[in-house]
Amino acid sequence: MLLHFTKMHGLGNDFMVVDLVTQRARLRDEQIRQLADRRFGIGFDQLLVVEPPRDPEMDFRYRIFNADGSEVENCGNGARCFARFVRDQRLTHKHEIHVETAGGPLVLNVQHDGMVRVDMGRPRFNPATLPFEAPGDQPLHAVDVDGDTLELGVVSMGNPHAVLQVESVDSAPVEHLGPLLESHPRFPKRVNVGFMQVVSPSEIRLRVYERGSGETLACGTGACAAVASGIRQGLLKSPVNVHLPGGQLSIEWPDPESSLVMVGPATRVFDGRVTLN
Numbered sequence: 001m002l003l004h005f006t007k008m009h010g011l012g013n014d015f016m017v018v019d020l021v022t023q024r025a026r027l028r029d030e031q032i033r034q035l036a037d038r039r040f041g042i043g044f045d046q047l048l049v050v051e052p053p054r055d056p057e058m059d060f061r062y063r064i065f066n067a068d069g070s071e072v073e074n075c076g077n078g079a080r081c082f083a084r085f086v087r088d089q090r091l092t093h094k095h096e097i098h099v100e101t102a103g104g105p106l107v108l109n110v111q112h113d114g115m116v117r118v119d120m121g122r123p124r125f126n127p128a129t130l131p132f133e134a135p136g137d138q139p140l141h142a143v144d145v146d147g148d149t150l151e152l153g154v155v156s157m158g159n160p161h162a163v164l165q166v167e168s169v170d171s172a173p174v175e176h177l178g179p180l181l182e183s184h185p186r187f188p189k190r191v192n193v194g195f196m197q198v199v200s201p202s203e204i205r206l207r208v209y210e211r212g213s214g215e216t217l218a219c220g221t222g223a224c225a226a227v228a229s230g231i232r233q234g235l236l237k238s239p240v241n242v243h244l245p246g247g248q249l250s251i252e253w254p255d256p257e258s259s260l261v262m263v264g265p266a267t268r269v270f271d272g273r274v275t276l277n
């Protein structure tokens with residue numbers, strides 16, 4: 001079966017985007033892993049699947065699969081690429097797009113300057129929402145890893161995030177601590193791991209070791225989680241510029257009762273076709 005796809009990225013976090021509104025296909029976990037391979041397949045951090053909505057009030061349903069084939073609840077950079085894709089493919093002419101995800105509804109706005117503004121909903125800190133095993137809800141949790149005790153912020157953006165403050169992202173032990181925290185037993189569904197350097201109350205540098213994909217050049221939900229945790233700890237003040245290896249995102253979270261809003265780019269790289277076995 002021949003499947004048409006579009007390769008896109010949000011600040012270097014790259015995606016294979018598939019329209020299952022006008023095409024029909026079922027992608028098995030093993031096929032996703034093969035397609036994700038950067039040598040034997042197409043290569044991507046996440047696969048984004050566009051489907052008709054199940055809720056008639058919504059415009060689309062959007063499903064997200066990591067490179068290891070695991071389906072996840074949310075993808076911030078992917079949401080911006082999704083919004084550009086459905087307009088470029090003429091699946092909608094709307095500028096404000098309402099979309100269902102496994103992590104809850106999102107509202108996407110494609111701006112005239114080409115940037116995409118995403119209402120990411122409210123960050124949740126209750127450990128049970130990740131899930132994370134902890135006695136209660138607090139700004140920082142002590143977690144024992146590899147003989148050390150780390151102080152982690154935990155945030156759900158629909159998907160689970162742990163945030164570790166570091167002196168410098170350049171020297172942060174991402175390759176060592178990322179995998180250890182990603183699969184730490186206190187995170188029963190694993191976790192995305194953010195390494196946050198606070199530059200000023202309105203500026204951070206961030207690297208993210210993503211659940212199911214490893215370190216990526218950018219992570220939208222990771223940027224949202226880091227800013228939310230930093231604001232909750234009194235280290236940051238909205239709006240915050242987040243500098244990731246792949247580029248910059250602007251995150252606004254004016255008060256705890258408001259949605260968190262992310263603004264950033266979405267880039268189309270090429271269209272392709274692949275034969276599914």
Ligand SMILES: N[C@H](CCC[C@H](N)C(=O)O)C(=O)O
Pocket residue numbers: 013045046066072073074075076077078159160192210211212213216218219220221222
């Ligand atoms: N790259 C995505 C995050 C994917 C999250 C996925 N790695 C997970 O397991 O939750 C973003 O821009 O938000």
